Amino acid sequence: MGIERAVVLLSGGLDSATCLAIASKDYEVHALTFDYGSRHSKEIAAARAVAKHFGVRSHRVVKVDLASIGGSSLTEHAIPVKRVESEEGIGRTIPNTYVPARNMTFLSIGVALAESIGASSVFIGANSVDYSGYPDCRPEFIEAFQRAAELGTKTGVEGRPVRIEAPLLRMSKAEIVKKGAKLRVPFGMTWTCYSGRRTACGLCEACQLRLAGFREAGVRDPVKYAD
Amino acid sequence: MGIERAVVLLSGGLDSATCLAIASKDYEVHALTFDYGSRHSKEIAAARAVAKHFGVRSHRVVKVDLASIGGSSLTEHAIPVKRVESEEGIGRTIPNTYVPARNMTFLSIGVALAESIGASSVFIGANSVDYSGYPDCRPEFIEAFQRAAELGTKTGVEGRPVRIEAPLLRMSKAEIVKKGAKLRVPFGMTWTCYSGRRTACGLCEACQLRLAGFREAGVRDPVKYAD
Numbered sequence: 466m467g468i469e470r471a472v473v474l475l476s477g478g479l480d481s482a483t484c485l486a487i488a489s490k491d492y493e494v495h496a497l498t499f500d501y502g503s504r505h506s507k508e509i510a511a512a513r514a515v516a517k518h519f520g521v522r523s524h525r526v527v528k529v530d531l532a533s534i535g536g537s538s539l540t541e542h543a544i545p546v547k548r549v550e551s552e553e554g555i556g557r558t559i560p561n562t563y564v565p566a567r568n569m570t571f572l573s574i575g576v577a578l579a580e581s582i583g584a585s586s587v588f589i590g591a592n593s594v595d596y597s598g599y600p601d602c603r604p605e606f607i608e609a610f611q612r613a614a615e616l617g618t619k620t621g622v623e624g625r626p627v628r629i630e631a632p633l634l635r636m637s638k639a640e641i642v643k644k645g646a647k648l649r650v651p652f653g654m655t656w657t658c659y660s661g662r663r664t665a666c667g668l669c670e671a672c673q674l675r676l677a678g679f680r681e682a683g684v685r686d687p688v689k690y691a692d
Numbered sequence: 693m694g695i696e697r698a699v700v701l702l703s704g705g706l707d708s709a710t711c712l713a714i715a716s717k718d719y720e721v722h723a724l725t726f727d728y729g730s731r732h733s734k735e736i737a738a739a740r741a742v743a744k745h746f747g748v749r750s751h752r753v754v755k756v757d758l759a760s761i762g763g764s765s766l767t768e769h770a771i772p773v774k775r776v777e778s779e780e781g782i783g784r785t786i787p788n789t790y791v792p793a794r795n796m797t798f799l800s801i802g803v804a805l806a807e808s809i810g811a812s813s814v815f816i817g818a819n820s821v822d823y824s825g826y827p828d829c830r831p832e833f834i835e836a837f838q839r840a841a842e843l844g845t846k847t848g849v850e851g852r853p854v855r856i857e858a859p860l861l862r863m864s865k866a867e868i869v870k871k872g873a874k875l876r877v878p879f880g881m882t883w884t885c886y887s888g889r890r891t892a893c894g895l896c897e898a899c900q901l902r903l904a905g906f907r908e909a910g911v912r913d914p915v916k917y918a919d
Contacts, residue, residue, distance in 0.1 A: 528757045534801065536808030559846045565804035569844050573800050574761065577792035581763030606844035613840045617796050617833035619786050 468493050470584035471630070472575050475524075477511030479675055480590035480633055482655045483641050486648035487632045488588045489519050496524040497578055499571055501564075502532025511656035518651050523582075527574060536565045559598045560670060562659060568601035569610065572629065576614050579627040586628040594637045607631050638678025646684050653687035664689040695720050697811035698857070699802050702751075704738030706902055707817035707860055709882045710868050713875035714859050715815045716746050723751040724805055726798055728791075729759025738883035745878050750809075754801060763792045786825045787897060789886060795828035796837065799856065803841050806854040813855040821864045834858050865905025873911050880914035891916045 471492035473485045476499075488494050498512040509526060516524040568591060575587035591602040600606060611629045615621040633641055645652065657675045658665035665672050667690040679686040698719035700712045703726075715721050725739040736753060743751040795818060802814035818829040827833060838856045842848040860868055872879065884902045885892035892899050894917040906913040 525760055527760055528755060529801075530755045531801070531804065533752055533754055534805045534808050536804065559849065563846055565807035566800045566841070566845055567804070569840060570797060570800040570804060573793045573797040574756075574758070577758065577763065577794070577797060578761045580792035581761050600846060600849045601844040603843065606840065609836070609840035609843045613796060613833065613836035614793070616830065616836045617828040618793055619790055619827060622786065622827045 469586075470495060470522075470579075470582060471586045471588055472497050472579045472582075472584045473521075473588040474498075474571055474575050474590070475512045475516060476590070477508040477513075477515060477655060478590070478657050478671075479645065479650075479652065479655045479678075480592055480641060481512075482515045482590075482650050482652075483645035483648065484588050484590035484633055485515065485519055485521070486645065486650050488630070489521075490648075492586070494519065494521040495578065495582060495584060496521045497575055498524065498526045499529050499574070500526050501529045501567075507656045507658075507661045511654055514654040515651065518654060525578070529570065529574070531564060531567070531570070534565065559600065562670070563599055566601070568599075568606070572610055572614075576618060576627045576629075580618055580620050584627070585625075586630045588630045588632070590633050591631045592633045592636060592638070592641065594635065602634075604631075604634055607634065637681075638674055639681035642678045642682035642684050646682070652684075655688070657688070662691065664691045666691055696813075697722060697749075697806075697809060698813045698815055699724050699806045699809075699811045700748075700815040701725075701798055701802050701817070702739045702743060703817070704735040704740075704742060704882060705817070705884050705898075706872065706877075706879065706882045706905075707819055707868060708739075709742045709817075709877050709879075710872035710875065711815050711817035711860055712742065712746055712748070713872065713877050715857070716748075717875075719813070721746065721748040722805065722809060722811060723748045724802055725751065725753045726801070727753050727755045728794075729757055730791075734883045734885075734888045738881055741881040742878065745881060752805070756797065756801070758791060758794070758797070761792065786827065789897070790826055793828070795826075795833070799837055799841075803845060803854045803856075807845055807847050811854070812852075813857045815857045815859070817860050818858045819860045819863060819865070819868065821862065829861075831858075831861055834861065864908075865901055866908035869905045869909035869911050873909070879911075882915070884915070889918065891918045893918055 471488045473488045475481045475496040496516045615626040657671045659669040660666045698715045700715045702708045702723040723743045842853040884898045886896040887893045
């Protein structure tokens, strides 16, 4: 029997790139990126670069038209992404960058791909510590989803359910940066900022969490930020 | 307070049309159809006709590229849809028309739409009695999914989770036909056959289940079948 296959959900950000690096140690990786009508395509370009860097076995970019569903500043251009003025503002309430049921949708399609290609697990870079208040990044959600996937799939019924692996779930952003540095994640290829400008804004909550993580980890962030 | 909103997953088949008729009695209906790269577009045309017939408040047709995921004869043209020769052959094993994690994916996007438009529930025409062996049509899956949706969504965290309603879950196909007849579902507009020909084939498992249901209910099926 050869090496097991894993599907890795790859957004092009720091977390999913680190997650891919972790999965690459033990699995034949099949990366899965969603083009879901978010405001810019820099993330998808980043995902392609990261996937290529790690020499994944396959990389699919699947269109899922969440923009027509609405409800988030990340897909509706009419809703401005709220800037946070200090780190204290992060994590208390669910921000308007929350995309309704996004991880549930992406994990479902990840499980579908795993069943289709015979992969034993789906890796997701969800993170509950510095999680920005997203409910679908919490351990209790991941566990409940695993249960639904066991009951609602062919492989589950046959007694070999697809496992959901979320190795970053309980890590802080600084721990993720340290882990990524150890696994030689090409941080400069990743894209975290909610804006799609040439340089990262440094002001949105995604940038702020990233910057704080690098600072705390004592690692230099090679990404260019606006002055 | 006005009438509550519901999202209804509408495939264009007999079950989802009956489900829509049920939801229409008590809710302002927002229909949601998926264009997921299945073999033909007759289902989507049927969904449009049924939605129009019932005067739904909105109808979205959302593209989700499950064809690039593969694993099913319904999305991969290279896998032929298996014909069953008798009703005894149905329900024993999971057929190759199973689309990996389809209901999980569709329900997830349904929940996303419900959150986005402030709907209190998502209706799905899943049916576990004459269910063709699909694991994602079983009550235990629907319950597990409900739990995941409670934990993984903004509305769930806020204490008003989107409810998953599957009113046909425990009905036989004949009971669904009787219910649909009572609610004046335009059966002639619905499309059930897995093939996309001008007339229904009458031979695939979907046609056979439908025909047996009409026969048992003592209702005439107005859809045209190939000789």
